[in-house]
Amino acid sequence: MNEYLMTQRDITAFARYLHTEERSAGTIEKYLRDVRAFACWMEGRAVVKEDAALWKAHLLGLGYAPVTINSMLAAVNSFFRFKGWEGVRVKFLKVQRRMFREAGRELSRDDYGRLLDTARKRGQERLALLMEAICGTGVRVSEVRYLTVEAALEGRAEVALKGKIRVILLPEKLCRKLLKYAKKQKIASGEIFLTGSGKGLSRRQIWAEMKRLCNHAGVEPSKVFPHNLRHLFAATFYRACRDIAHLADVLGHSSMETTRIYLLATGTEQREQLDRLGLIC
Template sequence: MQRNYVEETAVITEELIAEYKSYLYKEEKSRNTVSKYIRDIRAFSAFMDGGLVRKENILAWKEKLQATHSPASINSMLAAVNGFFDWLQLPELKVKPLKIQREIFSKPEKELTRTEYLRLVETAEREHRHRLALLLQTICSTGIRVSELKYITAEAVKTGRAAVDCKGKTRIVLLPSELVRVLGRYCSSQGIGKGMIFCTKNGKPLDRSNIWKEMKYLCERAKVEPDKVFPHNLRHLFAKVYYEMEKDLSKLADLLGHANVATTRIYTMESGVKHVRQLERMGLVFAGKQKPHNDDYVVNNRKRRN
């Protein structure tokens, strides 16, 4: 049905996008994923401006994006549009992603350190934002996603285990004993006997943007660069600390809920500071006056003998 629709009109309409959105939800895609896909498809639709859908138009959009977006963002947008064309049974309209060389170092200006994380927690406690301090520690000590906070319940605290369901897959997240202790004390003080611990007054899961705003509030007071402070960076810090201790990517992938170890590698990238220190310890750069080259040494000796 979708194929005939496009062949007859060759135009992406809001009705067609709405149908695809409904399909994504039936496929049990997360709300954030669906929103992202639909936003990217609408961006392409706006570029088309009601024009006919042709392969050359998609290639032109891809080229235009290269002037304003990073390669990773472009590939993400292309993946969304390609998925849309798959659903329409029009694979011939799909375009190839950009080739990106895998980065081996993370950006130091984006890397949240353990010391900075501790300052954020201490600042939250000092500012009497106890729930925020616990939220930071919960994400960072378990490695869960922000969207998985809703599975941290009073019942989970009692058992020390949270059953987390993400993208149709369930995994068990173990809660450290110290986290169980502080969360249990918080539940008692707030009268939380069952259900979610981190939720709004209406009992809904905390929104990602609200958590981000609260974290940004701490930046200046904790003397931490704002670019380093966002919820997902706490998950990255968990991954780096775990990997430094265990050096086990497969186990870390299980803990993070990754289906592919390649994704986990991204979480364990370092800024390169340690690598530079290791290069310096090799001592292959000679400070001060360099020793003469062997050929120069031979020539000079001959001159002295003559």
């Protein structure tokens, strides 16, 4: 019987495999973090099917949300598949499809406005424009690097990610703002959102700047992260066009089921809808 031992060499090879599969930097980082967490929990023991199931129970015991546990299991199962260890893959937790989004994580238009106003008042011009660019186009934070001087001049950005290429149209007003900022920063070509040393902003840097801003803006930190700007774009776009297929294309989703998640109402909104039914006498 083969012994399924996880080594650092295996994990390094898995990282290379994820790169060849053109997974996003954020996905690779998360998968490796979860695989290392499982390997640490195993403490050098050979993996058997019962171990993966016990780890799932262990995560439940620690209070992780089922959706989070499933995302961690997906990473570990991907590693097992890479190694050819099909016999030790673990089943996901069965989670009922969510019917609404928690209000504590819902970024409203008012919250967004306060974040922009606060960033500008604090002289954080780059952060304010970056948030506008994400929220005004629906790009992923990993796609910010495609917002270049050339894209602003053409009014469109060509994004190549996850093995797909799509064109993102840029609002005219945003293009003017991007070009004005680039000129001020003496950026003649290429990426617009750069660090002081001229490198592209990382996902972690953008996340950290937004988190620091939320306290000054009086917005709950649980609502403030780059992907929530994309959610706000999706909800606003859908209210304007009522075309989920078109929205899926704009967001770069291969499945409209993914897009549907972006359009979940908050629990408060759903409760108001129930009240309007008038079925409680």
